[in-house]
Amino acid sequence: MNKVKCTIQYDGANFSGFQIQPRGRTIQGEIERALKKMHKGSYVRIHPSGRTDKGVHAVGQVIHFETPLHLDVHGWKQALNSMLPKDIHVKEITYAKSTFHCRYDAIEKEYRYIVDRSKEPNVFRQNYVFHFPYELHIDAIEEACLLLQGKHDFTSFSSAKDTSKGSKVRTLYEVSCREDAEELTFSFRGDGYLYNMVRIMVGTLLDIGQGRRDAADIKDLFAQKDRTLASATAPAQGLYLWGVTYPKDTI
Amino acid sequence: MNKVKCTIQYDGANFSGFQIQPRGRTIQGEIERALKKMHKGSYVRIHPSGRTDKGVHAVGQVIHFETPLHLDVHGWKQALNSMLPKDIHVKEITYAKSTFHCRYDAIEKEYRYIVDRSKEPNVFRQNYVFHFPYELHIDAIEEACLLLQGKHDFTSFSSAKDTSKGSKVRTLYEVSCREDAEELTFSFRGDGYLYNMVRIMVGTLLDIGQGRRDAADIKDLFAQKDRTLASATAPAQGLYLWGVTYPKDTI
Numbered sequence: 001m002n003k004v005k006c007t008i009q010y011d012g013a014n015f016s017g018f019q020i021q022p023r024g025r026t027i028q029g030e031i032e033r034a035l036k037k038m039h040k041g042s043y044v045r046i047h048p049s050g051r052t053d054k055g056v057h058a059v060g061q062v063i064h065f066e067t068p069l070h071l072d073v074h075g076w077k078q079a080l081n082s083m084l085p086k087d088i089h090v091k092e093i094t095y096a097k098s099t100f101h102c103r104y105d106a107i108e109k110e111y112r113y114i115v116d117r118s119k120e121p122n123v124f125r126q127n128y129v130f131h132f133p134y135e136l137h138i139d140a141i142e143e144a145c146l147l148l149q150g151k152h153d154f155t156s157f158s159s160a161k162d163t164s165k166g167s168k169v170r171t172l173y174e175v176s177c178r179e180d181a182e183e184l185t186f187s188f189r190g191d192g193y194l195y196n197m198v199r200i201m202v203g204t205l206l207d208i209g210q211g212r213r214d215a216a217d218i219k220d221l222f223a224q225k226d227r228t229l230a231s232a233t234a235p236a237q238g239l240y241l242w243g244v245t246y247p248k249d250t251i
Numbered sequence: 252m253n254k255v256k257c258t259i260q261y262d263g264a265n266f267s268g269f270q271i272q273p274r275g276r277t278i279q280g281e282i283e284r285a286l287k288k289m290h291k292g293s294y295v296r297i298h299p300s301g302r303t304d305k306g307v308h309a310v311g312q313v314i315h316f317e318t319p320l321h322l323d324v325h326g327w328k329q330a331l332n333s334m335l336p337k338d339i340h341v342k343e344i345t346y347a348k349s350t351f352h353c354r355y356d357a358i359e360k361e362y363r364y365i366v367d368r369s370k371e372p373n374v375f376r377q378n379y380v381f382h383f384p385y386e387l388h389i390d391a392i393e394e395a396c397l398l399l400q401g402k403h404d405f406t407s408f409s410s411a412k413d414t415s416k417g418s419k420v421r422t423l424y425e426v427s428c429r430e431d432a433e434e435l436t437f438s439f440r441g442d443g444y445l446y447n448m449v450r451i452m453v454g455t456l457l458d459i460g461q462g463r464r465d466a467a468d469i470k471d472l473f474a475q476k477d478r479t480l481a482s483a484t485a486p487a488q489g490l491y492l493w494g495v496t497y498p499k500d501t502i
Contacts, residue, residue, distance in 0.1 A: 011374045057375070086377045123262045124308070126337045128375060 001066045004076065005096040005251060006046075010058050011087040013127035013237070018051040018061075027052075027061075027088060034083035035065065049102045049109065049244045050193070055236030057128070059112075060091070060243035064102040096251045108173065108245040111188045111198045113238045115206070118182040129183065130202075130238035136209035138179065144208045145175040145186075147218035148201060155225035157201050158194030159233070168194060168225075177205070187242070200227075202234035252317045255327065256347040256502060257297075261309050262338040264378035264488070269302040269312075278303075278312075278339060285334035286316065300353045300360065300495045301444070306487030308379070310363075311342070311494035315353040347502045359424065359496040362439045362449045364489045366457070369433040380434065381453075381489035387460035389430065395459045396426040396437075398469035399452060406476035408452050409445030410484070419445060419476075428456070438493070451478070453485035 008031075016024030020032070028046060035044040049062045071079065076093040084090065116122065116129035117136065125131075151171040158168060172190040186205065188198055204221070207213045213231070221230050259282075267275030271283070279297060286295040300313045322330065327344040335341065367373065367380035368387065376382075402422040409419060423441040437456065439449055455472070458464045464482070472481050 009374045011377070086372070087374050089372055089374045091371070120342070121337070121340055123260045123338050123340045124379060126262070 001068055001098075002070065003096045003098050003100050004065055004067055005094050005100060005102060006063050006065070006080075006090055007092040008058065008061050008063060009089045009091055010061065011127075012052060012055050012057040014087060015054065017054040017056070018048055027058075030085055030088055031063070031080075034080055035067075037083055038069065038079055039067065047102060049106050050241070052239075052241055053196075053236055055127070056239045056241065057237075058241040060110075061241050062102045062106070062244040062246075064096060064100060094251065100246075100250050102244070102246075105246050105250040106192075106244050107247055108189055108191060109193065110242040110244075111193070112240045112242045113186040113188075113198060113202045113234065114240070115184040115186070115202075115238060116182060117184055127237050130235050132206060134210055136184070136206070137211060138177070138184075138209065140211070140215050141177055141205050141209040144205055144215040144218050145177055147215060148172055148175045148188075152222045153225060154194050154197055154222075156221040156227055156230045157197045157204070158227065159196035159200070160227055162195035164194065170194065170197070175201075196233050199234045199236070199239060200230050200232075202238070203231040206234065207231040252319055252349075253321065254347045254349050254351050255316055255318055256345050256351060256353060257314050257316070257331075257341055258343040259309065259312050259314060260340045260342055261312065262378075263303060263306050263308040265338060266305065268305040268307070269299055278309075281336055281339055282314070282331075285331055286318075288334055289320065289330055290318065298353060300357050301492070303490075303492055304447075304487055306378070307490045307492065308488075309492040311361075312492050313353045313357070313495045313497075315347060315351060345502065351497075351501050353495070353497075356497050356501040357443075357495050358498055359440055359442060360444065361493040361495075362444070363491045363493045364437040364439075364449060364453045364485065365491070366435040366437070366453075366489060367433060368435055378488050381486050383457060385461055387435070387457070388462060389428070389435075389460065391462070391466050392428055392456050392460040395456055395466040395469050396428055398466060399423055399426040399439075403473045404476060405445050405448055405473075407472040407478055407481045408448050408455070409478065410447035410451070411478055413446035415445065421445065421448070426452075447484050449490060450484045450487070451481050453489070454482040457485065458482040 018027045020026050020028040031046050044065050046063045046065045073093045077090050080090045114129045116131045119133050121131040149172050153169050155168040170192050174189040177186045208215050269278045271277050271279040295316050297314045297316045324344045328341050331341045365380045367382045370384050372382040400423050404420050406419040421443050425440040428437045459466050
């Protein structure tokens with residue numbers, strides 16, 4: 001069997017999320033359907049670097065799967081793209097070591113979150129940004145971004161639905177925000193994320209930007225370990241899984 | 252009764268076109284539904300400057316309707332936007348003369364068509380551009396654009412489904428194409444358009460750009476008056492009704 005690593009993009013707008021479900025169109029469902037066709041009806045299970053929720057997009061999601069097929073990487077890419085719907089696109093395919101696992105081997109993941117600050121909503125961007133036409137103090141947001149960086153217990157920034165039983169300690173290597181015309185883009189680079197963690201951080205950063213709470217709250221929230229004390233979860237449509245990094249020797 | 256003129260934007264991706272139909276979500280259906288709510292259940296018919304097809308977008312479509320209501324223009328805009336789905340947005344509302352008709356009074360309409368020339372399709376733009384990753388001779392396209400300008404019989408550039416019985420003569424005031432990074436945007440400003448006329452012109456311009464036919468064909472096509480001699484109709488998702496112009500004294 002060959003282990004295949006696949007970097008994909010998807011527009012999350014018309015999906016019920018990554019993970020296959022009894023009802024609703026899912027990214028996993030569409031990719032596994034395409035692979036089944038390529039494997040003459042045999043089921044091929046795919047594994048993502050992490051699931052994404054309904055409405056969340058990916059610019060550089062990574063998946064892996066095992067296959068008996070021996071296509072060259074160009075052939076793989078063409079065959080898969082020709083069988084996938086237009087809102088999923090395979091960017092790159094490579095063969096990986098048999099031990100490679102795209103979830104356990106990931107050393108860094110980047111998420112971005114795009115906020116549209118223009119006064120009026122843009123109908124063409126409604127599924128791709130969070131429209132938030134309110135005044136923001138960018139200095140306060142930048143201060144809070146720096147406080148989020150580093151190794152912390154992110155319990156306050158994880159959904160009550162997070163059922164992972166392990167440690168809630170994660171390390172964010174870099175948290176930044178960048179203004180470009182009327183868009184504000186947050187970038188988070190870290191070793192891992194709890195459920196809804198990015199969206200809760202963004203909700204909290206926007207509250208800080210509006211002056212509804214202080215940047216220094218971030219420190220308190222790390223200590224309090226209580227989801228109810230952080231701000232509301234920002235909506236899904238602004239969120240992008242931007243990229244996943246692996247050590248060179250695992251691929 | 253008051254005559255209301257309304258400039259709207261819509262993302263055509265999830266509509267079966269402008270005109271109301273027994274099945275399928277339409278722009279007219281959604282706006283009339285919102286107006287019906289505002290009028291306590293009374294039906295209010297809207298009239299567009301022209302229909303748009305399934306998948307076609309609008310940046311500046313204009314509609315009008317009659318109403319007994321006397322809201323100020325800000326109130327109208329807020330009320331309507333609060334009742335419309337997110338893929339339709341009212342940009343501007345004004346009261347117009349009782350004789351105003353947004354179709355018959357229009358003196359100019361602009362359409363744009365966006366072609367994405369990047370090698371790989373962008374999943375986030377699939378509903379908003381025509382992905383066409385082939386080499387193009389822009390000089391030939393520009394030459395053909397100039398030949399399209401002016402007053403001509405556009406029979407060769409209108410769908411066989413065009414059932415209008417009047418003249419097929421239209422005047423294009425300006426036809427241009429602009430390159431910006433990997434996007435090529437065509438702009439058409441004219442006094443009116445036949446059914447599918449912009450999309451057939453774009454299909455023909457792209458054939459000319461690929462060297463599959465000569466720019467001089469445009470002149471022949473005007474003379475031949477035969478749809479089958481022009482090129483294929485370019486797909487709907489790249490097309491935008493960009494704006495409609497009225498003489499000042501009609502509004």
